[in-house]
Amino acid sequence: MEAIMIKQLKLGILNLMSNKLESIDHFNQVFKETGMPIKITYFYPKGHYLGREIPTEVKENMEPLELEKLQALDGFIISGSPIERHDFEEVTYIQEVRDLLSYLDEFVPNQLYICWGGMVALNYFYGIEKQILPRKLFGVYKQTISQSSKLLQGLTPGFLADHARYAEMNLNQIQANDKLQVVATTEENHLFLVEAKHKKQAFLFSHLEYDKDGLLKEYVRESEAHPEITYQKPENYFEDTETLTGTQYKWQQTRQVFFSNWMKQVAENKNVRRNYHEKNRKVS
Template sequence: MPVTIPKDLPAGEVLKQENIFFMTAERAIHQDIRPLKVAILNLMPNKMRTEEQFLRLLGNTALQVEITFLTTASYQSKNTPSSYLKAFYKTFDHVKEEHYDALIITGSPVETLAFEEVAYWQELETILRWADKHVFASLFVCWAAQAALYYYYGIGKQVLDKKLSGIYSHTVRDRNHPLVRGFDDVFWAPHSRHTTLDEARLAKHKEIQILATSKEAGVYLAASQNGRQVFVTGHSEYDERTLLDEYTRDIAAGADVQLPVNYFQGDDPEQEILVTWRGHANLLFNNWLNYHVYQNTPYHLEELD
């Protein structure tokens, strides 16, 4: 089944070239099926690239998924034209009466700020509060995972001595959990952040189950016991060159950052990038959509109230 996206969204051309099946909303209304309604709150600076990354994963499932892109009203992106946002995005006011099967909130380059200092923090709190009754399942990525854990459970973040950047190995903690069904015992995933979570503190919250960890990168994957909240501290959605582009950007800005680890063959930047996380990324999103959303969400979303 395809992922349904807005007509003329530039990411559609990329998906077409990669043979990822999608359809426009106009065509989807003629399908005799109720698609999963998924909202994506895109907080990343390069919104077009982030769209492509998540749509690749959401479009590689057997389920029909209808996408609504959201942006903040309290903060105007400096990297995306307002005309583009007006054409393809909605703000919370446009959707606050709607119900969704799922919500994805992306990472954001604001992790060194205290949560309350983030320009759109109050708006994000409103969205998280709204999601409790209007969204069946939520997936929080990187900074959003830290923000949601702070909002819902009071779990703070810790600033790292240096930026964590690269591809890290992870170990599955509970092989029987549906979210990690089919995972290898050890798998790889990208990380790109300046902060981390205190695993010992997280483990004290019985409402949360830690599902995968890394010796170097810490907690990677966790979920609420009812499965309606999933927290991913890494960036499984990243494409091949994202870490390289971030590293180049940081160096140009004069930041003291190290070359992403386990990224180039032999850790040699003159060699090719070695993609080791693509299979895991697809499996993670397939499992989440199937076991945490599709098999449990009510057919009539209004029942969430």
């Protein structure tokens, strides 16, 4: 790849996580680690707060989703959300998300959809169905690579990634769709990464943005919200599962490699678009 001369890359993130500030901190650290000059704008769906007051932490750190603000962005991410057990039609802001997906498809060339973001995007663009898992996929697992991808350059088969979800997209439907390719899965065929073949769309089913204690905090959030339920503990994560101590950051390298590769792709595409427009101006 030729040298990339970029002053600043502009990203937008629709932050749907319940722990908004912590999620912002996660993504800020992720992109700081890439070493690239990046400006991130965080958005929230307006429909999520209809008829109720917008929390101060949201108003002070995020912007309402306005599609006309997005055309100048170089890339966009839709985060995960702890709503994967709900039907898409039950989500109060689903039409707002679908309008966003339509806009991104036309105006923003680099799209990354994480966990629930990947589910709703695969369903919207390609009609892939969501299925509830018999038990939560929760922990750190080895991944198998089935297709080469620039996003996985620097990773070898068996690389580790964290997973935390109650639902999965239909693998058979994805494999049967000639516009999609399954890039990597867990050893038990749970999705890690799906890519569109002819668009810069990546569907990541791992919370790679989580820091070392991300899985622990998710477990604690669920347990405290519903103390009457005995929740599954994340697997292959604690040094001592009984006491929930000794969290192990086994996916750190994967996180750094993946997001660095994605940002290189964003920068490369920005360079290509800039050179194309400059060439056209000279011709005209």
